[in-house]
Amino acid sequence: MDKQALDQAIQALKARRDAWARLPASRKADYLQETIDRYVGLAAGQVAAANRAKGVAEGTPMSGEEWAHPYLTVRTLRLLRDTLRRIAASGRPRLPKGAVRTRHNGRLAVRVFPLNLPDRLLYSGWWGEVWMQPGVTRENLPDHMAAFYRRENPAGKVALVLGAGNVASIGPLDMAHKLFAEGQVCLFKHNPVNEYLAPFIEEAYGPLIRDGFIRTARGGAEVGEYLCQHPDIEEIHLTGSDRTYEAIVFGPGEEGRRRKQAGQPRINKRFSCELGSVSPVVVVPGAWSESDVRFHAENIATQMVNNCGFNCLASKVLVLHKDWPQGAALMDELRAILKAQPPRRAYYPGAEDRYDRLLAACPGVESIGSREPGVIPFSLVPDLDPNDARHPCFTQEWFMPLMAQTSLPGADAAEFLRNAVRFCNETLWGTLSACIVVHPEVERSLGGAIEEALEELRYGTVGVNHWTALSYVWGSPGWGGAPGQTSADIQSGAGMVHNALLLDEPAKNIMHGPFRMWPKPAWFITNRQMHRIFPKMVSLEAQPGLIGTLAVALTAARA
Numbered sequence: 069m070d071k072q073a074l075d076q077a078i079q080a081l082k083a084r085r086d087a088w089a090r091l092p093a094s095r096k097a098d099y100l101q102e103t104i105d106r107y108v109g110l111a112a113g114q115v116a117a118a119n120r121a122k123g124v125a126e127g128t129p130m131s132g133e134e135w136a137h138p139y140l141t142v143r144t145l146r147l148l149r150d151t152l153r154r155i156a157a158s159g160r161p162r163l164p165k166g167a168v169r170t171r172h173n174g175r176l177a178v179r180v181f182p183l184n185l186p187d188r189l190l191y192s193g194w195w196g197e198v199w200m201q202p203g204v205t206r207e208n209l210p211d212h213m214a215a216f217y218r219r220e221n222p223a224g225k226v227a228l229v230l231g232a233g234n235v236a237s238i239g240p241l242d243m244a245h246k247l248f249a250e251g252q253v254c255l256f257k258h259n260p261v262n263e264y265l266a267p268f269i270e271e272a273y274g275p276l277i278r279d280g281f282i283r284t285a286r287g288g289a290e291v292g293e294y295l296c297q298h299p300d301i302e303e304i305h306l307t308g309s310d311r312t313y314e315a316i317v318f319g320p321g322e323e324g325r326r327r328k329q330a331g332q333p334r335i336n337k338r339f340s341c342e343l344g345s346v347s348p349v350v351v352v353p354g355a356w357s358e359s360d361v362r363f364h365a366e367n368i369a370t371q372m373v374n375n376c377g378f379n380c381l382a383s384k385v386l387v388l389h390k391d392w393p394q395g396a397a398l399m400d401e402l403r404a405i406l407k408a409q410p411p412r413r414a415y416y417p418g419a420e421d422r423y424d425r426l427l428a429a430c431p432g433v434e435s436i437g438s439r440e441p442g443v444i445p446f447s448l449v450p451d452l453d454p455n456d457a458r459h460p461c462f463t464q465e466w467f468m469p470l471m472a473q474t475s476l477p478g479a480d481a482a483e484f485l486r487n488a489v490r491f492c493n494e495t496l497w498g499t500l501s502a503c504i505v506v507h508p509e510v511e512r513s514l515g516g517a518i519e520e521a522l523e524e525l526r527y528g529t530v531g532v533n534h535w536t537a538l539s540y541v542w543g544s545p546g547w548g549g550a551p552g553q554t555s556a557d558i559q560s561g562a563g564m565v566h567n568a569l570l571l572d573e574p575a576k577n578i579m580h581g582p583f584r585m586w587p588k589p590a591w592f593i594t595n596r597q598m599h600r601i602f603p604k605m606v607s608l609e610a611q612p613g614l615i616g617t618l619a620v621a622l623t624a625a626r627a
Contacts, residue, residue, distance in 0.1 A: 078295075093153070122413055133374060135599065163179075225303055236268075249570055266284065296335060304316070349504075352504065411438075
């Protein structure tokens with residue numbers, strides 16, 4: 069660790085923090101355009117580097133998973149660019165016509181997806197909303213957008229962004245939020261796990277590095293510790309684990325536990341973070357066809373094993389009705405799909421040790437596939453007792469391709485749904501994301517019970533019928549844990565990133581997709597065209613238009 073170099077980087081940022089804070093929105097939008105152009109040019113090289121590191125062969129459908137990250141990075145940067153251009157032109161962001169509605173409880177909902185013709189064509193039947201905090205109304209909504217850009221002569225700050233080690237989009241977009249939503253210059257510390265991304269990130273953000281608004285650092289925990297404690301680092305953002313957060317805020321070991329118990333953090337800077345979750349998939353009982361069962365077994369398997377399960381939003385607990393006749397068929401189909409999947413390298417450090425601990429803690433683990441050096445099997449833990457609130461599959465996030473399953477009672481779908489909401493809120497650790505799968509006929513019969521369940525679930529993002537990763541991908545909703553957590557009980561974290569429309573005071577993000585889709589969703593692990601679809605989506609997001617949309621749709625139709 070070269071402390072002198074780190075100090076010099078911080079001082080360089082400190083000297084430029086006010087200049088960045090006061091830079092016109094139009095000039096910041098220009099930086100975003102430069103970054104977009106660079107990301108498009110770098111995408112193929114970045115994807116190849118990530119696939120090599122993860123043991124994924126180029127040209128295979130699985131290699132398409134990495135292409136999703138330049139796609140969503142370019143999309144989010146483009147939406148931020150458009151928002152800043154609107155602020156430059158009129159002083160505030162602009163929402164789509166008809167985007168605002170008042171919900172049954174008087175609170176405001178803002179439609180943030182779809183935003184253009186390609187969205188509407190490629191995501192037919194989908195919508196996304198941000199549900200705002202109490203006190204935000206139609207009349208005062210403009211006063212709750214783009215707060216930073218309403219300040220006169222704002223003072224700048226130096227932010228430390230601690231990059232995540234699992235996927236390529238997290239660190240760059242965390243940094244983009246601090247820069248363009250909050251007006252802060254950034255010291256970005258690369259994560260040692262995916263430090264191979266450093267040349268691509270630094271090249272993409274090259275103009276901002278050149279002009280003194282970004283500096284980068286590499287190294288392990290000792291570098292992170294030094295930077296977090298540095299007096300000239302004014303804010304911190306982390307995507308990682310709650311254990312990392314607590315080690316930073318309270319300190320490691322016994323001293324850290326004592327400080328946490330006493331409520332004595334050793335860092336009192338603003339600290340935003342996203343820390344994972346035991347994310348549930350709740351399946352509301354209904355009369356499903358065989359093809360419905362197959363579709364949602366693919367859907368659930370994708371949520372479990374994408375990126376070998378090394379995702380903070382990977383679904384970890386499947387909640388079924390205990391008397392649903394098709395529950396067994398869904399589990400059998402899930403097993404069959406997992407068995408047909410090629411093995412994945414357990415590239416994330418500690419995965420094999422975690423797997424051994426899982427086997428020791430949970431005697432009922434079903435391993436699907438064989439264990440080999442560097443490979444752990446896909447794992448199911450079925451038939452857990454929902455009343456066993458201390459079960460390790462309920463109380464901790466197992467960072468691996470794991471899905472536990474439990475069953476709940478209910479005289480009808482509405483009672484089951486209420487029981488499921490209570491179980492998720494009171495038993496499962498974390499507040500990041502949850503998914504509800506419900507047949508459209510059952511959804512219609514439930515009426516307001518669905519919106520009530522969405523309201524009651526204490527998660528930052530709730531998806532209906534599909535993986536909440538889509539809300540992360542869209543960039544226009546926020547992304548983070550449910551508001552209201554404290555350092556003593558941080559759960560999935562504090563604050564939200566993405567949020568490219570710059571809505572202040574969001575309470576929750578809601579994503580709703582069709583119960584069934586054709587063509588097969590591009591992100592499904594069973595999609596044989598994934599590696600051909602996502603490169604076209606990168607180009608489309610860089611320059612939205614009808615021709616690019618048709619190119620994506622024609623490729624998707626061959627899945």
